[in-house]
Amino acid sequence: MNKKAEKIRELQEKIKKYNEYYYSKNESLVSDVEYDKLLKDLELLEAGNEQYKIFDSPTLQVGSSLSNTKFKKIQHKKPMLSLSNSYNVTDIDNFIKRTEKSIYKEMNIENKLSYILEVKLDGLSISVIYKKGKLVQAVTRGDGKIGEDVTENVMQIKSIPHFLDEDIDLEARGEVVLPLSKFIKINKERLENGEEVFANPRNAASGTLRQLDAKVVKKRELDCYFYFIVEPLEYGLTTHKEVLEFIKNKGLKTTDIGEKISTVEELDERIKYWEKEKNKLDYETDGMVIKVNEIQYWNTLGNTTKSPRWAIAYKFPAKQVSTKLLDITWQVGRTGKVTPVAELEEVEVSGSRVKRASLHNFDEILRKDIKIGDRVFIEKAAEIIPQVVKPIKEMRTGEEKEIIAPEECPVCHSKLEKEEGFVDLKCTNKNCSAQVQGKIEYFVSRDGMNIMGFGQKIVEKFLELGLIKDITDIYNLKNYREKLEQIEKMGEKSVDNIINSIEESKKRDYSKVLYSLGIPEVGKFLANLLAEKSKNIDKLINMEKEELIEIDGIGEKVGNSVYNFFRNEDNILVVNKLKDYGINFSLGKESKIEKNIFENKTFLATGKLEHFTRNEIKEEIEKFGGKNLSGVSKKLDFLIVGNDAGSKLKKAREIPTIKIISEEEFFQMVKNKNEN
Numbered sequence: 263m264n265k266k267a268e269k270i271r272e273l274q275e276k277i278k279k280y281n282e283y284y285y286s287k288n289e290s291l292v293s294d295v296e297y298d299k300l301l302k303d304l305e306l307l308e309a310g311n312e313q314y315k316i317f318d319s320p321t322l323q324v325g326s327s328l329s330n331t332k333f334k335k336i337q338h339k340k341p342m343l344s345l346s347n348s349y350n351v352t353d354i355d356n357f358i359k360r361t362e363k364s365i366y367k368e369m370n371i372e373n374k375l376s377y378i379l380e381v382k383l384d385g386l387s388i389s390v391i392y393k394k395g396k397l398v399q400a401v402t403r404g405d406g407k408i409g410e411d412v413t414e415n416v417m418q419i420k421s422i423p424h425f426l427d428e429d430i431d432l433e434a435r436g437e438v439v440l441p442l443s444k445f446i447k448i449n450k451e452r453l454e455n456g457e458e459v460f461a462n463p464r465n466a467a468s469g470t471l472r473q474l475d476a477k478v479v480k481k482r483e484l485d486c487y488f489y490f491i492v493e494p495l496e497y498g499l500t501t502h503k504e505v506l507e508f509i510k511n512k513g514l515k516t517t518d519i520g521e522k523i524s525t526v527e528e529l530d531e532r533i534k535y536w537e538k539e540k541n542k543l544d545y546e547t548d549g550m551v552i553k554v555n556e557i558q559y560w561n562t563l564g565n566t567t568k569s570p571r572w573a574i575a576y577k578f579p580a581k582q583v584s585t586k587l588l589d590i591t592w593q594v595g596r597t598g599k600v601t602p603v604a605e606l607e608e609v610e611v612s613g614s615r616v617k618r619a620s621l622h623n624f625d626e627i628l629r630k631d632i633k634i635g636d637r638v639f640i641e642k643a644a645e646i647i648p649q650v651v652k653p654i655k656e657m658r659t660g661e662e663k664e665i666i667a668p669e670e671c672p673v674c675h676s677k678l679e680k681e682e683g684f685v686d687l688k689c690t691n692k693n694c695s696a697q698v699q700g701k702i703e704y705f706v707s708r709d710g711m712n713i714m715g716f717g718q719k720i721v722e723k724f725l726e727l728g729l730i731k732d733i734t735d736i737y738n739l740k741n742y743r744e745k746l747e748q749i750e751k752m753g754e755k756s757v758d759n760i761i762n763s764i765e766e767s768k769k770r771d772y773s774k775v776l777y778s779l780g781i782p783e784v785g786k787f788l789a790n791l792l793a794e795k796s797k798n799i800d801k802l803i804n805m806e807k808e809e810l811i812e813i814d815g816i817g818e819k820v821g822n823s824v825y826n827f828f829r830n831e832d833n834i835l836v837v838n839k840l841k842d843y844g845i846n847f848s849l850g851k852e853s854k855i856e857k858n859i860f861e862n863k864t865f866l867a868t869g870k871l872e873h874f875t876r877n878e879i880k881e882e883i884e885k886f887g888g889k890n891l892s893g894v895s896k897k898l899d900f901l902i903v904g905n906d907a908g909s910k911l912k913k914a915r916e917i918p919t920i921k922i923i924s925e926e927e928f929f930q931m932v933k934n935k936n937e938n
């Protein structure tokens with residue numbers, strides 16, 4: 263193979279790999295800028311060497327190749343195109359000159375074109391099809407021609423109505439995003455649960471929409487903004503501005519940012535404005551989009567294989583900064599997971615000073631090919647968690663050192679293990695002080711037993727003095743008052759406070775206690791669910807694996823983890839000791855079922871329910887004193903809506919006093935009422 267062919271092949275392979283990670287694993291291995299550059303390089307090389315342009319070259323594809331997916335494949339009526347990118351005002355100026363030249367040449371028009379400037383939402387694009395006003399199908403972009411049917415998941419997104427405000431046929435396209443506020447919340451929970459955090463809201467949104475449990479989608483609270491309809495001229499719309507208004511009038515959400523602009527100077531000014539203002543939005547944007555406003559010219563301008571010539575994206579500069587990687591340290595967490603941490607020369611990233619960044623696991627170091635001494639790019643994932651993006655290999659001096667995975671625990675020196683099929687290194691010594699410390703800190707944390715005055719330093723001190731060896735010893739501390747008072751900065755008063763708070767923690771709800779035990783995979787939400795389902799710890803301990811997995815919301819992974827946790831004698835010993843200290847291991851008053859919570863309230867269920875048969879839900883309603891109605895009328899208080907609900911839902915929407923609720927909301931009502 264000659265040099266050129268080799269280079270082309272190499273680039274094709276490289277970009278394909280990046281695509282695969284991006285579309286199948288929701289992971290970006292390179293920054294957008296770098297990706298675009300590689301693709302551009304490949305395009306240029308292929309242009310003069312058509313013989314090497316293989317049929318599946320990344321230059322011919324839009325998006326994923328759709329292998330190994332579990333959703334039904336659907337062909338788009340019209341291809342879902344991507345946008346070409348620009349990075350500066352010169353690029354935009356060229357776009358405008360090019361566009362206007364080709365219009366004026368062909369049409370010989372007098373009037374100048376106008377443009378609409380929108381934000382570029384950083385999520386995943388979706389095409390949503392309504393027939394006679396009813397949502398019938400939602401499809402991801404996929405490779406642009408064929409996407410995946412994610413209708414059921416999209417039905418869980420509140421901002422995508424199941425019915426439009428008018429009974430028309432419509433195919434609308436937009437971007438599914440995870441609001442930043444929700445993203446931060448989810449990542450916080452994932453951190454607490456010892457799960458890997460999502461690198462950015464886009465990955466989180468795409469991971470959520472492309473997974474099989476619609477309930478998880480509902481819980482994550484995705485959002486969607488629309489910016490395009492198929493065949494706008496058929497609706498009598500002549501400008502893109504009108505399209506945006508039309509979309510909104512029909513009940514679909516738009517960003518409300520669609521500014522009509524005529525000159526490049528104005529575009530430049532407004533882009534600069536939005537670059538500053540974008541942080542005030544509750545969704546991530548990675549740039550702006552400029553679209554020709556007059557739809558009649560879209561056809562004349564046409565498309566390339568990948569993108570329309572009537573629009574262009576402007577990408578905001580990435581917030582990456584470079585610094586030196588001084589060293590790698592290895593941190594041992596409460597579950598024994600050993601995580602590499604990048605020790606960096608201090609640098610400012612998006613407004614704060616950073617000198618450490620997570621690297622997740624050793625495989626990530628290998629994949630990114632990072633060496634000690636490298637200059638590396640750092641960015642903050644979702645503005646909070648500093649991450650190492652990649653090394654700048656061009657700046658290597660030859661002095662850089664290979665990073666070697668540790669064989670023994672950096673804290674207790676016992677041999678590390680790697681579970682089959684997992685990438686994490688683990689310290690399996692249950693007495694490892696780093697693990698013990700992590701477990702205690704987790705146990706006393708605010709979401710756990712919420713014991714006051716028990717910060718990291720104090721835990722360290724107690725461990726050092728041998729006052730505690732595991733979580734159960736916390737309840738024995740009151741017998742060491744004198745020793746406690748002798749600790750530096752711990753007067754009589756603070757000892758009193760700690761001891762009182764420890765005693766008080768014995769009253770915590772069963773669900774909090776379950777959370778505090780630190781069962782792998784079990785965070786706040788699942789601890790609540792397990793508490794509710796098991797009622798007491800003995801029942802939970804004795805549950806078979808299958809029984810656990812049968813609980814709605816508990817998958818195989820969690821089921822196995824809970825089952826294994828209680829097959830470990832040490833854990834049972836801890837539970838028994840805590841029981842002896844009087845910790846609350848059963849549902850208390852919150853479990854008492856109040857009988858007539860639905861007294862005088864009327865209900866009707868419609869559509870396909872997931873958790874109940876029609877008779878079961880009727881029984882449930884009656885059990886709590888409610889009354890079942892057979893039709894929608896003003897007498898109805900609650901309409902419980904399942905999948906594919908039709909005329910009853912429509913009718914109920916016209917009666918403002920009827921509350922329309924999902925099955926989950928119904929569960930929640932029963933639960934809340936019983937908790938009060």
Ligand code: IVH
Pocket residue numbers: 342343344345380381382383384385386387437489490551570573575
């Ligand atoms: S227009 C033919 N408008 O960016 C119309 N796309 O990088 C093409 N995107 O595939 C799309 N915000 O997923 C359009 N205001 C916006 C957008 C937007 C985000 C996404 C969309 C597109 C990708 C291209």
